Amino acid sequence: MxxxxxxxxxxxxxxxxxxxxxxxxxxxxxxxxxxxxxxxxxxxxxxxxxxxxxxxPKTPPTFLPMDNMVVNLADPGGDRFVQVGITLELADAKTSELVKTYMPSIRSKVLLLLSQRTTDELLTREGKEKLALDIRREVSHPLGFSVPKPRRRAVQRDLDEEELEDDEVAPRRSRADDNPVRQVLFSSFIIQ
CATH class of the missing domain: 1.20.5 (Single alpha-helices involved in coiled-coils or other helix-helix interfaces)
Structure with a gap:
């Protein structure tokens, strides 16, 4: 070619x-x-x-399961009890180790919280959410953190904004939470 x-x-x-x-x-x-x-x-x-x-988040959370607790409830007659499994969502492994050092005190406070509740309170979602918040408060206290109590909502679901009275205030926006105890999760919740 x-x-x-x-x-x-x-x-x-x-x-x-x-x-x-x-x-x-x-x-x-x-x-x-x-x-x-x-x-x-x-x-x-x-x-x-x-x-x-x-x-x-930059680091994944650490989950710390607590031993199941069985507690008599504060119902009249005292014949009702609750069995609860709790898992704590913590910021990191360092916080987990710190919580473990305070675990006997934390378990005691959680048992006292549970024993003050009634069946009617714990059967509702709101009652369980309030219990989770109270447990978070008890776990956070030895670590030097506080969990603010929830503010009463000025706005009811049924009311329009126009029906609000002058002295009612809309809820504040939540600020960033630096508490290393992020959530209290229920792994089991049995009432008998």
């Missing part, structure tokens, strides 16, 4: 390869765009912001 016939064939081959690479890049970009669009739609359906991963 002469050099003049090889050069156009080489040029055609280079053009074909270049077009194939461009097509591959376009298809890959379109595929990536579709995947990101689907992920954003899934995040919106679940109620998360698209940047939910960026909002995650």
């Amino acid at each position: 002469s050099e003049s016939t090889a050069s156009p064939a080489k040029n055609k081959m280079l053009i074909i390869v270049a077009l194939a690479l461009v097509a591959l890049l376009v298809v890959g970009g379109a595929l990536a765009w579709l995947l990101l669009a689907q992920r954003g739609a899934a995040d919106e359906e679940e109620g998360r912001a698209p940047s939910a991963q960026a909002a995650l």
Whole structure:
């Protein structure tokens, strides 16, 4: 073959390869765009912001399960009791070790809290949430943190804002919570 016939064939081959690479890049970009669009739609359906991963804490929480507790309730007659499994969500492993050093005192305070409750209180969601808040307060106290008591809400679910009296105040926005005891979680809750 002469050099003049090889050069156009080489040029055609280079053009074909270049077009194939461009097509591959376009298809890959379109595929990536579709995947990101689907992920954003899934995040919106679940109620998360698209940047939910960026909002995650820097260190994952540490979970510290407490031994199950069985306590008589404060019902008349004293024949009702509750069995509760509690897990503490803590900021980190260092906090977990600190809580473990105070665990006998914490268990005693939690048992006293439970023994002051009635069946009617603990059967409602609000009663369980109040108990969890009180337990968080008792766990936080030896660590040097306080948990503020919940403010009474000025706005009832039934009332419109227009019906508020002048002396009622809307609830404040919650400020950042630096307490290393993040949550009290119930792993079991049996009332008999």
